[in-house]
Amino acid sequence: MCARSPDIIERSGLAQSHLAAIVDASDDAIIGHTLTGAIVGWNAGAERIYGYPSGAVIGRSIGLLVPPGVPDLMPDVLREVQQGRGLLRYNTIHATRDGARIDVSITVSPVRDPSGKVIGAATVAHNLTQHRAVERALQETENKYRTIFEHAREGIFYATSDGETVAANPALVRLLGYDSAEDFMSDPGHLLGSWMTDQAHELRTRLVGEGRVHDLEMEGCRKDGSKIWVSATVVEMRESFGSPITYQGTLLDISEQKGSEASLRRETDEADRANRAKTEFLSRLSHELRTPLTSILGFAQLLQMGRLNPVQQTESVDNILKAGRHLLRLINESVDIAGIEGGRMAFSLEPVRIGDVVKDAMDLIGPAAQQRGIEIRVFPAHADCYLTADRQRLVQVFLNLLSNAVKYNCEHGSITLSCGESEDKGKLTVLVADTGPGIAPELRDRIFTPFERLGAEQSSVEGTGLGLALSQQLVQAMGGTIVLESELGAGSTFSVPLPIVDGPAVQMEEMNSCGLAPDHAGPTYPPCTVLYIEDNLANLEVMELVLAYRPGVKLISAMQGRLGFELAKEHHPDLVLLDMRLADISGRQVLGRLQSDPATVDIPVVILSAEGLPGDIASLLKAGARAYLTKPFQMDVILELMEELLGSPSTD
Ligand code: ADP
Numbered sequence: 001m002c003a004r005s006p007d008i009i010e011r012s013g014l015a016q017s018h019l020a021a022i023v024d025a026s027d028d029a030i031i032g033h034t035l036t037g038a039i040v041g042w043n044a045g046a047e048r049i050y051g052y053p054s055g056a057v058i059g060r061s062i063g064l065l066v067p068p069g070v071p072d073l074m075p076d077v078l079r080e081v082q083q084g085r086g087l088l089r090y091n092t093i094h095a096t097r098d099g100a101r102i103d104v105s106i107t108v109s110p111v112r113d114p115s116g117k118v119i120g121a122a123t124v125a126h127n128l129t130q131h132r133a134v135e136r137a138l139q140e141t142e143n144k145y146r147t148i149f150e151h152a153r154e155g156i157f158y159a160t161s162d163g164e165t166v167a168a169n170p171a172l173v174r175l176l177g178y179d180s181a182e183d184f185m186s187d188p189g190h191l192l193g194s195w196m197t198d199q200a201h202e203l204r205t206r207l208v209g210e211g212r213v214h215d216l217e218m219e220g221c222r223k224d225g226s227k228i229w230v231s232a233t234v235v236e237m238r239e240s241f242g243s244p245i246t247y248q249g250t251l252l253d254i255s256e257q258k259g260s261e262a263s264l265r266r267e268t269d270e271a272d273r274a275n276r277a278k279t280e281f282l283s284r285l286s287h288e289l290r291t292p293l294t295s296i297l298g299f300a301q302l303l304q305m306g307r308l309n310p311v312q313q314t315e316s317v318d319n320i321l322k323a324g325r326h327l328l329r330l331i332n333e334s335v336d337i338a339g340i341e342g343g344r345m346a347f348s349l350e351p352v353r354i355g356d357v358v359k360d361a362m363d364l365i366g367p368a369a370q371q372r373g374i375e376i377r378v379f380p381a382h383a384d385c386y387l388t389a390d391r392q393r394l395v396q397v398f399l400n401l402l403s404n405a406v407k408y409n410c411e412h413g414s415i416t417l418s419c420g421e422s423e424d425k426g427k428l429t430v431l432v433a434d435t436g437p438g439i440a441p442e443l444r445d446r447i448f449t450p451f452e453r454l455g456a457e458q459s460s461v462e463g464t465g466l467g468l469a470l471s472q473q474l475v476q477a478m479g480g481t482i483v484l485e486s487e488l489g490a491g492s493t494f495s496v497p498l499p500i501v502d503g504p505a506v507q508m509e510e511m512n513s514c515g516l517a518p519d520h521a522g523p524t525y526p527p528c529t530v531l532y533i534e535d536n537l538a539n540l541e542v543m544e545l546v547l548a549y550r551p552g553v554k555l556i557s558a559m560q561g562r563l564g565f566e567l568a569k570e571h572h573p574d575l576v577l578l579d580m581r582l583a584d585i586s587g588r589q590v591l592g593r594l595q596s597d598p599a600t601v602d603i604p605v606v607i608l609s610a611e612g613l614p615g616d617i618a619s620l621l622k623a624g625a626r627a628y629l630t631k632p633f634q635m636d637v638i639l640e641l642m643e644e645l646l647g648s649p650s651t652d
Helices: 006-025 044-050 074-082 129-151 170-175 181-185 198-210 255-305 310-341 354-371 391-407 467-477 504-513 537-547 561-571 587-596 614-622 635-646
Strands: 029-033 039-042 088-095 101-112 118-127 155-160 165-168 212-221 227-237 246-253 350-353 375-378 386-389 414-421 427-434 483-487 491-501 528-533 553-558 575-579 605-609 627-630
Touching: 006 044, 029 044, 044 118, 074 088, 074 101, 074 118, 101 129, 155 170, 165 181, 170 181, 170 246, 198 212, 198 227, 227 255, 255 310, 310 467, 350 354, 350 391, 350 537, 354 375, 354 386, 354 391, 354 414, 354 427, 386 391, 391 414, 391 427, 391 467, 391 491, 504 537, 528 537, 528 561, 528 635, 537 553, 537 635, 553 561, 561 575, 561 587, 575 587, 575 635, 587 605, 614 627, 627 635
Parallel strands: 375 414, 528 553, 528 575, 575 605, 605 627
Antiparallel strands: 029 039, 029 118, 088 101, 101 118, 155 165, 155 246, 212 227, 227 246, 350 386, 386 491, 414 427, 427 491, 483 491
16 A cells, blocks of 8 residues: 655645636536546536536536537547547537537547546537637628629729739729739739839838828729729738738729810810910901001091092092901901801812812902912813812912912012822812912911911001911811911912812712613603702713703703892793802892792702701701702702602603
């Protein structure tokens, strides 16, 4: 027998007390039981977790903690413990005294007697319920954030402080033009790396200084190099003190908004510029109007006073007339400029033969050139070329250029009018060159500005300073731009490029190639007369060719409205084809006259016009027109209409 010393006995008692204190203080349930599962020990932790006081469980089976439907693993575990296995761990579900189920982590260890024989077991149950609840809550939150991350419209990223992206959502990958997240991550310049803009620099500086950046607008590039504008929000993140910094951010594509902002800015700038130009124009106009008006009023007052001798009276009247004519020119040209700018000037863009326009302008300028002894040489090449233009307005442009070439030429100088292929494909350029003093390079920019006379106002040459401004706007409205080339002392050349269009012969060829051809051996039509009131020769030619497809029609034509009306009264045609824009009175006025005269009221009138505005069409039909056809002509439509109005061919 081995007797223990009192010291040893005392120390072992102390250790027992310590152990008992630890067991009692533990938050876990510590349960002592036999190898058959009968409970022999039940600490305070077990009372708290399961709700049973120790008196209620001592002697009962530990299996009482296993709720129905949950497999009881303890018997097998105890068998293994008995066979000498050390610690055994498993997770299961237990029930408390009031029936609540709890997740527990179980550790079973053998209890041995002093000889080392396993005589029982100690089970420690750790309550996992709270832990599991936290885990579940975390999982739910993770799922929620993942859904946002995957489906957000903004690009979202997480990055390390050295710019390495650790996560990028699909929106970000799309936004920056990559195929997949892998494709994105594998590109070294993917995230702002290649954005060497000032804004990217600002983003980095502010992140270092303030730890966050909100809605910073940045311009950069997608993978393919195309430009993109984004609004960036980035915040610095630090899990805990001392842990490395990471960045979390969103990028929103604002390219469209930036684009509309830029176009709005451009429109506003353009509107401001137009407003300033209009104000300037009006103030210059009122100034320019005052000069001739002052002259008119001054000389009129002198005449009224009745003290002028007959020579002075004649001079005063001449001055009044001269100022009056100047005033009229100023007003007419200003009204034209305002009309173009306000979109109120009607243009009838039709094929016009350049030879005809040049001839009209030459007829009008001839006398003035002759008076100054200036020769005008016209090179006839391209005279048969057709341009898309408003004939009257184009004559006005060439008249202005020729009149300047006469006015600002030297005595007995010369003018050359020629045509040449334009650098612009599909355009023909008409050139007006003079042998005048030329225009200094520093003045050339201002030559098309309204009221700019570039010093000519000091000379005796009359002018308003509006002619070139107006001509430029007219040519621009017809699809071209006047260009000036000049050499001091050698003269100036104004070139006018305008779009070329097919002439009547080509148009007819095209119509023929569509399967239509004059069939002289075909059916016979009732004989009839058609009056075509049109000031455009090219259109008259086309109509003549069209009518070849309807034998028996006699075509008469008039290039002015008044003459057209007279011819209608005289010949009483079976049909009147009427253009809208005529040199003397408008087509609408001609229609009014035809409709209100008993001699012509029954003649059907068909309008042929290049304009075709819905409001005009309706009002002309209301005013008595039978039909409204828009130019360019559609031959089959015209022939169909003739059949309707003039009768079908006889079948015999
Ligand atoms: P206006 O002839 O009524 O003064 P324009 O607008 O036609 O006005 O021309 C503006 C100015 O450009 C003229 O006053 C003149 O100084 C200058 N200019 C125009 N055409 C020529 C030209 N062929 N040669 C030299 N100067 C010209």
